[in-house]
Amino acid sequence: MQAGLNERKLKILQAVVDDYIMTAVPVGSRTIARKYLDWSSATIRNEMMDLEELGYLDQPHTSAGRIPSERAYRLYVERLMHVSDLQPEEVDYLRQHVKKRSDDLRQTLRDTASAIADATSYTALVMPPKMRNATIKNIQLVPLATSVALLVLVTDVGIFKDTVLQLGEDFSDADIRALSQQLRAFLSGRTLKDAEHQVRTQMQGVLSQQRAALERVLDSLGGQQQKADTASLLVEGTSKILQHPEYANVEKAAAFLSALETREGLGPLLARAQDFNFTVSIGSENGTDAMRDCSIVTVTYRVGDEPMGSIGVIGPTRMNYSHVAGVLHYMSCMLGQILIGAGDDAPNKD
Numbered sequence: 001m002q003a004g005l006n007e008r009k010l011k012i013l014q015a016v017v018d019d020y021i022m023t024a025v026p027v028g029s030r031t032i033a034r035k036y037l038d039w040s041s042a043t044i045r046n047e048m049m050d051l052e053e054l055g056y057l058d059q060p061h062t063s064a065g066r067i068p069s070e071r072a073y074r075l076y077v078e079r080l081m082h083v084s085d086l087q088p089e090e091v092d093y094l095r096q097h098v099k100k101r102s103d104d105l106r107q108t109l110r111d112t113a114s115a116i117a118d119a120t121s122y123t124a125l126v127m128p129p130k131m132r133n134a135t136i137k138n139i140q141l142v143p144l145a146t147s148v149a150l151l152v153l154v155t156d157v158g159i160f161k162d163t164v165l166q167l168g169e170d171f172s173d174a175d176i177r178a179l180s181q182q183l184r185a186f187l188s189g190r191t192l193k194d195a196e197h198q199v200r201t202q203m204q205g206v207l208s209q210q211r212a213a214l215e216r217v218l219d220s221l222g223g224q225q226q227k228a229d230t231a232s233l234l235v236e237g238t239s240k241i242l243q244h245p246e247y248a249n250v251e252k253a254a255a256f257l258s259a260l261e262t263r264e265g266l267g268p269l270l271a272r273a274q275d276f277n278f279t280v281s282i283g284s285e286n287g288t289d290a291m292r293d294c295s296i297v298t299v300t301y302r303v304g305d306e307p308m309g310s311i312g313v314i315g316p317t318r319m320n321y322s323h324v325a326g327v328l329h330y331m332s333c334m335l336g337q338i339l340i341g342a343g344d345d346a347p348n349k350d
Contacts, residue, residue, distance in 0.1 A: 097111060
């Protein structure tokens with residue numbers, strides 16, 4: 001237990017945080033006594049003064065109640081918070097908005113971000129998966145004309161089929177199909193980051209015409225990977241933050257919106273979050289002035305046991321952390337299942 005915090009102080013601190021999250025109004029001892037704890041106002045007031053001295057509460061005005069400090073929110077998310085179960089109607093809403101696998105991975109992720117933003121009333125963030133970690137489930141060359149083929153790549157995180165390749169002179173439909181079989185034999189079950197080494201190892205024994213075609217395939221796979229890995233962070237529900245009283249100040253709101261537009265500090269933060277299942281970054285922990293009054297909550301989504309990316313929300317430090325955590329945990333499971341083709345079997349927490 002943190003120094004100076006007994007059970008009574010913890011109960012009062014939790015009550016202050018819970019009430020301030022709901023109301024955005026500084027919390028007084030009478031409010032705590034009336035709504036949460038059957039103790040005298042004097043007892044609660046004395047404990048709140050101690051909590052203020054310990055750095056867990058702030059008093060914005062002399063005659064006002066107290067509000068939680070960053071230190072209080074940190075203690076709250078680490079020790080006092082319980083992840084909320086979603087209501088049946090919330091589960092239905094999320095399933096209806098993100099329920100089907102799409103060949104367009106980016107649209108699936110955008111739908112996910114939009115659903116999270118609507119469900120939480122905060123701005124939602126989604127970091128796309130790193131393609132180099134994707135496993136090739138199938139790769140195929142479809143003949144289009146003499147020496148021209150469509151490269152279809154199916155990975156465990158999506159389907160990409162928009163690459164037309166010129167394979168060289170006198171490459172017949174039969175040659176294209178034979179090369180397609182070789183690629184499947186070389187690459188099925190391997191990650192994209194291992195694909196180049198595997199193909200180049202196998203190329204030693206093939207004819208020069210096939211080697212030239214395989215080089216074109218490798219160039220295309222590298223382009224697919226680079227294109228996906230450099231895809232920008234997805235942000236949905238940007239205006240949601242303006243619904244909260246903390247951002248009634250025009251200058252503060254403008255700074256926040258500018259930071260979202262430039263993605264200042266957000267990409268690296270979400271990229272680092274992929275190493276953890278659940279992270280909360282509060283106020284000054286975010287590292288930028290524009291995010292000093294915000295909290296960012298993230299959850300990793302996976303395909304099988306492999307971490308692929310992260311989803312999250314950004315909102316005021318006075319955030320409903322327990323509900324946000326419930327939504328993000330549900331959506332991370334659902335997204336992982338959608339990406340492996342099991343979207344109709346998403347977890348149900350009703």
